[in-house]
Amino acid sequence: MSGLVIDSVRKAFGATQVLHGVSLSVRPGEFVALLGPSGCGKSTLMRIIAGIDAPDAGRVIINDRDVTRAHPGARDVAMVFQNYALYPHLTVRQNIAVPLVMRRLSAWQRLPFLGGFAGAARRAIAADVERIAEPLGLAPLLDRRPAQLSGGQRQRVALARAVVRAPHVFLLDEPLSNLDAALRVTTRREIVDIHRRVGAASLYVTHDQSEALTMADRVAVMLGGRLLQCAAPADVYDRPANLDVARFIGSPAINLLPAEARDDGWVQLAGRATGLATAARGPLTLGVRPEAWRIGAGGWPARVEHTEFLGDGLLVHARLDDHAVLLRAEPDARIAVGDVLPIGFDPARALVFGADGARVAAVEPAHA
Amino acid sequence: MRRGEALAAWMLTLPAALAFLLLLLAPTLAAIALAFSDYELGVWPPHWIGLDNFREMWTDRGFRTSFVNTLVYVAIVAPVSVAGGLGLALLIEGAARGRTIFRAIFFLPVVSLTVAMAAAWQYLLHPTIGPVNAVLRAVGIAGPAWLSSSDTVLLSLAAIGIWESIGFNMVLFMAGLTAIPRELREAAAVDGARAAWDRFRLVTWPLLGPTALFVVVISLIRSVRVFDTVAVLTRGGPNKASEVLLYTMYTEGFTFLRLGYSAAITLVFLVIVLGLMLVQTRILDRRVHYG
Amino acid sequence: MGNAARLIVLTALALLFMVPYIWMVSASLKPTDELFRNHMALIPEHFAAVQNYGRVLREVPVAQYLWNGVVMCGGILFFQLLFAIPAGYALAKLRFAGREFVFGAVMLGLLVPPHVPALPLYVALSAAGMLNTFAALIIPSTISVFAIFLFRQFFKSLPDELIHAARLDGMGEAAIVWRVALPNAWPAATAFAIFSVVAHWNDLFWPLIVVTGQDRATPALGVMHFRTEEAGDDFAALMAACVLMTAPLVLAFLLAQRRFVEGISTTGLKG
The missing domain is CATH 2.40.50.140 (Nucleic acid-binding proteins)
Structure with a gap:
C-alpha cells in the first residue's frame, strides 16, 4: 500500500519505554489525527516517521519503500514544526525555497557565488515558490524575514515550506498550539484545504480533541505509548474501544x-x-x-x-x-x-x- | 517618593561613581594628556610637546618593529584560535560521549597560570633538552631554537597564544550552539539538507553569526593585549624580534621611565581596541542580527 | 563524521593540549641530570620529587605567594561587588535624573582596557608611597564597569513586583539591594566572581608594575621571579614551582567545572 505505514515501532529513552510497538497506516489523501495527552509518545512517533529519531524496533514504510534507516531528507516527508522552525536569517521566499533548492540543485549550484550558473533551475524554483505563496496570502510578504511576521503568518510560511515540493507524507506537529483561539479555528480549515490540494498522506499530532475530531478522517488515540484506537471521529466518540479512550474523548x-x-x-x-x-x-x-x-x-x-x-x-x-x-x-x-x-x-x-x-x-x- | 527614590539611587551609585571617576576616568584622561607631553618619572614639570611623541614613534624602528610584530601575532593567533575554537565546539557538540571531559581539557589553559605555563612551554621548546626537539631529532629533523631565534620566536609565542585562547573561544561557541533551536537543524534535515556541510551552511553558521562576530572581536582584542608570555619568556628579544605593543609600552614606561612616550603607545593601543569594537557595533552587527 | 572518528580526533587533540601539563609534571619528578640525558621519557628513572619540590619549598615562599594571591583576588572581588551591586540595582530599578548619563559612562568605560589608566595610576600610587602594598594591587581594580553592566542586566530581569513588595514590607532601598536583589543575583555573582578571580590571579601586567621584591608578590610574579633569579638551568625545580602555583586554580576548576565554564562564557563579554 502506498502512503505511510508504521509497523510495530518501539522506542525507549533510557529506562523509559515511550512507544510500545505502535502500528498505524495512512493512505494517500487521508488525514489522520494522532491524538493524545502530552507525554504519550505522539511527538516521538512523529519524529521517528520524519527520521529525526530512530526507532529501537519496527519499520517505517513510505510509498512502499522501507525508510526506517533513511535520512530525513531522503524520505519524501515534509513537516510543520510546533514552533514553525523558520530560518530566521532567510526571507519568506528563501524559506519556502529551501526544500526545492536542497533537492533540485547540486552542491555546486548551491554555492553562493556560483548560483548564477543554475539560472533555469532557480527560475523554476522561484515560480514554484510564488505559485504556493499566492493562495496562502503570502505573496505580499515574500521579502520579509520571519521576525517581521505575525504568528499566523509564520504558521502559513511553515505550511508553504512543507507543501511546496508536494511531499508524499505530510506531518504536522501541534501546528496550532502557538496561535490564539480565534485564529486556531480559521486555520483548521486552511490546513484541511491544503491537505486536500496536496493529496498527501497527512498525519496531524495534537493534544486537542476538538482539532482531531473536526479535522481528521480518522483519529488515532494514543495513551501511554500505545495506540488504543484508530477510527473515524464519530466512532471514536460513540464507540470508544475501551475506558481510557472513553475517558479521554469528549468534553x-x-x-x-x-x-x-x-x-x-x-x-x-x-x-x-x-x-x-x-x-x-x-x-x-x-x-x-x-x-x-x-x-x-x-x-x-x-x-x-x-x-x-x-x-x-x-x-x-x-x-x-x-x-x-x-x-x-x-x-x-x-x-x-x-x-x-x-x-x-x-x-x-x-x-x-x-x-x-x-x-x-x-x-x-x-x-x- | 520620586525625590526619595532619586536620592536613594544616587546614594547607591555614589561609591561606584567616585571609584569610576578616580580610578578610571581621571587616569584615562591623564594618560591621554601624558601622551602629548615629555613627562619622565622624577622630572617635573612636564612640557607640552604636541605630537612629538607620535612623530618619534613614526621614526622609531623599535616601535615599528613592535607594531608589526603585534600585527603578525594577531594575524596568526586570532584566526587560528577562532577557527580552532569553532572546530572544537562542533566536534564536541556532536560527540556521543566525553563532552564534559573534552571541554575541561581544552578549557584548562584558560584557567592555568599563564606565567607558569609559559615556563612549561619554554621547557618543551628548549633547543637541547626540550621534548619537542627531541621528537624532531628522532625523525631526523634538526629543530630550531624556538624561543631564542628571531625567525621562530614570534611563531612560537603565537603557538602558545593559540593554545591558551582556543578553549576560551570554544566555550563561547558552545554557548552559541546551544542557543540554536534544535528544531531548526531538524527542519533542515527534513527539508533535504542531507550533508552535514549543508546543515552547517543553512542553519548553524548563519545563526552562529552574532557569536562568531563576538568571538572574532574578542580574539583580536585579547591577542593585541599579548604581554605575559613575552615578559616571561623573551623580553622582546632576540633583537626585538618578539617586541609587542604592550611590552614596548611597559619597558618605555617602567624601565626607561619615559611615561609620556609610553602613554602615547598606550593611546595607539587604545585606538586599535576602540577601532575593533567600532567594527563590531557599527558595521557587522547589522549583518548578523535578524530582527 | 562518524562517532568513532570524532572521538579519535578529539582524543588526539586533547592529548596534544595536555602535552605541556604532562611534561611539566613529568619534569618536576625527575632529577635534573635525567632531564639533560633522556629528553623524551615520561616516567622518570629515578624519582626526584622530594628534591625538586623540597628545593622549591625551601627557597621559594610558596605559601606567601599563594596567600598574596588570595588576598589580592579576595580584596578586588569584595570591592568590585560592593561598588557594582548597588550601582547595578540603581541603574536597573530606580528612576533618577542622570541615570542615562551614568549608564552612558558605564558603556564608555567598557571600551577602555585596564592598561590605559595604568601609567597615571602607577604615578599616583608611587607618589603616595604605596608601591609594594596590597592597596596598590587591589585599588585600581576595585571598580569594574563590566560588573555594573552585568548586574544591571541581571537586575532588570527581576520582576518589579518583588521590589514593590519589599518596599511595602518596609524595606529601604539599601536593604532591598542586599536582602532582596543580591540573594536573587547569585548566578550572576558567581559567574562574575569566577571571571574576576581567574583574570586577576593570572594577571602579570599590573603586579609587575607595582610590586618589586617578594613580600607582596603574587603567584604569577613568584614564578617569574624564581625562573629568572634562582632556577637557572634547574628546569626540574622550575617545573615543580609551576605545578605548585598552577595547582590551586586548576583544582578549583576541575571541582567546579560547570560553574567555571558558565562563568566565563556568560561574562566572556569583557575578555
Missing part, C-alpha cells in the same frame, strides 16, 4: 458508573434494571455521555448540586447515590440546586465496559 467528560451484569445478562445500575443486556457477567462499568441522559423520564433520582449555563445548553452537576454525574440539559430547562431529578438514558447511546476496561457489546431487549 465535558463521559460519566462512568459502576454497574453489574446479573447471571442472566441483564445490566443493573444502582439496583435497577437498565434495559441493557450483555454477554459479560459480574461487575461492569457503564458509560453515559452527558448529553445521553434524559431528564424527567427515568428511574434514577439525581440530586442537583450545581449548574453551569453554557449558552446552548445547561450543564448540571448532580449526585446519584455516591457518584457525581454530569448531565447536559436544554438551556431553558428549569433546574435549581437541590432539585431531585428522575433521570434515565437512551440504552442505544450507553456504553458498557467489562472488568478489563474493554468495551463489550450490549443490546437492548427489543433486539435481544
